[in-house]
Amino acid sequence: MKIWLDGGLRDAHSAHVSVLDHGLTVGDGVFETVKTTHGTPFALTRHLRRLGTSARGLGLPEPDLDEVRRACAAVTEANPMERGRLRITYTGGLSPLGSDRGEAVPTLVVALGEAARRPDSTAVVTVPWTRNERGALTGLKTTSYAENVVALARARQQAATEALFANTGGLLCEGTGSNVFVVLDGELHTPPLTSGCLAGITRALAVEWTGAQETDLPLDVLDRADEVFLTSTLRDIQAVSRIDGRTLPGVPGPVTAKAMRVFEERSTAEVDP
Secondary structure (H helix, E strand, O other): OEEEEOOEEEEHHHOOOOOOEHHHHOOOEEEEEEEEEOOEEOOHHHHHHHHHHHHHHHOOOOOOHHHHHHHHHHHHHHOOOOEEEEEEEEEOOEOOOOOOOOOOOOEEEEEEEEOOOOOOEEEEEEEEEEEOOOOOOOOOOEOOOHHHHHHHHHHHHOOOOEEEEEEOOOEEEEEOOOEEEEEEOOEEEEOOHHHOOOOOHHHHHHHHHHOOEEOOOEHHHHHOOOEEEEEEOOOEEEEEEEEOOEEOOOOOOHHHHHHHHHHHHHHHHOOOO
C-alpha cells in the first residue's frame, strides 16, 4: 500500500507520524472520507470544501486543496481497487504535550483502503448520550471521534450497525457517521443543520435530488415514522429495518426505494456533483 504523507508517496511501513502530532495527543485534526470507484473519487470537490470549512472552524491553517487533490490522485493511482475508502487527514502537526499548538506545519495524510458495498438495509439503535448543537466542534468533521466509538460499540452489542443521537433539546440529530431521514405521511424529512448534525455530503445530495424537507423532529419520531433511512459516503442511501425493538415492515419502503434509485442514477451520471 502507498500512502501520501507530507508531500509524497511512501510505503505503508515507512509512513510514520510523530507520537507528538497534535492529532494523536489531543485529537486536533479534521478529516474526510471519500468513496472511490475504479480509482475515481465521488463528490471530491464537496469533500474538499468541507475539509477547508472544518479546518477553519478548528483554527488550523488553511489546507492547500490543490495539494490534497494531487495527493488523492497519486494515492488512487498507486492503489488500484474496484471500490475504495479514501481517507484525508489533516492535523495540527508537531506540538507540545497539551492543548496548545506548536509552530510546526500541519500534517497531511491521504490513504486508501478497500470498501465493501453495504447491504440495502440495516438495524440501528438510539443511545442515551446527546449531541451538543452549541458546541465548539458542532458541524465540523474532526478527528475527535471517541464519542462515536463508544456509541457504535453500543450498537454492535445490539446487532446494529449505527447509533442515533438526539441533541440537548431532545430533537433527532444524526448517527455516529451518518445522517438520518424519516418518512411521515409520505413526506421525506431530515433534521436541519441547526440540530447540530454534520453537513453530510450524501445528505446534501439526497436533499437536492429528492426534495426532502429539513425539519426539527423529536427523537420519538422514530417510533412512528413510516420509513427511515441513513445516508453517508459509504452507505449512500441505506434503509433501516429495525430501530431498537421496533421492526419496520416492507423495507425498503416506496419513498426510500425511490430515493435509493434516484441517488444511484444521479451519482453514476455525475461523479463530482
